[in-house]
Amino acid sequence: MANADSKIPVTVLSGYLGTGKTTILNHVLNNREDIRAAVIVNDLSELNIDADLIKNGGGLSRTEEKLVEMSNGCICCTLREDLLREVERLAQEGRFDYILIESTGVGEPVPVAQTFSYIDEEQGIDLTRYCRLDTMVTVVDAYRFWHDFSSGETLVERQQSVGEDDTRDVVDLLISQIEFCDVLVLNKCDLVDENSLSQLEQILRKLQPRAALIRTTNGRVDPRAILNTGLFNFEEASTSAGWMQELEQEHHTPETDEYGISSFVYERRKPFHTERFTEWMAEWPEQVVRAKGIVWLATRNELAQSLSQAGPSIQFGPAGLWVAALPAADRQAALREEPELQELWDETYGDRMTRFVLIGLDLDKESIIAQLDQCLLTDEEMSSDWSAIPDELPNVSPEQIELLLSGAAE
């Protein structure tokens, strides 16, 4: 089955460990009709159980399928280079009309998608010549989801980290996989009652409104839902996360009262009192499932802070310089080039503002807004010396500022 533009379509299966990726892969391979598929499995475990399963379970003809195991790292990071080479080799063989990749359970989908979307200058490999990323699939375990999401555990604690520098929380991984995909497969639906499933489905839709959502048991997905869908588009996938859609406001998804899922954007043009706001973050309201956006702190008047929370994991730190803090020439250039910036520009404070979205279950919106407003500078504090406000956050080094400056200049 040759593709119209003769580039080999690629489907990537992501999803946390044990969600059912291999089960889905086997099911698809057993029901794939006339597609000659090459399968790339990336597994960190030494046994490479996945590969055995595919070899024995799929009834694959060795002449038709090619199985490439990558056993010493993951597709997304350390073995990106290998993935590039492997895909290039498979594509050049010319025997396959589809490539299926099972990404490691601890892999992030964005770097994999980048591999297929951009020329790798270092390697001199351009996969876009041979392949076309067709569908990014993320598999979610309906039974384990809330447990993993709220566990507060790191990958290191679960002995699942990719390397020494891997400080990721399990929930951060889950959210990055959900927020970047075309199809969400909610697997293991046999283990969860209808009401919990519907609620989980609604929250997933809120976190990822663009993706098709499919319920499965034992990975029994219609192959047409994940092969040759033509759904992938890098730009769209990168901006598809629910929080981003909500911040753009044009796409505010309707509230789903039935399951108590809702969201709102908190926006103020007054800085937070650093100490009061950090204390608030430490007592983070449990009803908030996901929050993301930027924060203006009185003691960090040069640097916009980025806030990203998912379940018990809160990431907070410098995101970049406010345009208002740039040297005059750069500031004017930015204002000339970005009409949206002009629109939001405040005469006194420029682009400084706090703006983040909160998505949650049974959110007490009024109370959260009231708590956050208490963290803002009072009128009296607004006219006093902001540098006297206590600030226990880590210092930002001149090198870091330099880095942020160069980022802002790009």
Ligand SMILES: Nc1nc2c(ncn2[C@@H]2O[C@H](COP(=O)(O)OP(=O)(O)OP(=O)(O)O)[C@@H](O)[C@H]2O)c(=O)[nH]1
């Ligand atoms: N009850 C139930 N079990 C399932 C379902 N789908 C898969 N399983 C089981 O869940 C376990 C993990 O499934 P896999 O397909 O190996 O999951 P995976 O995502 O490939 O796992 P890793 O390769 O470790 O990341 C296996 O024992 C499967 O038989 C399902 O829908 N319901």
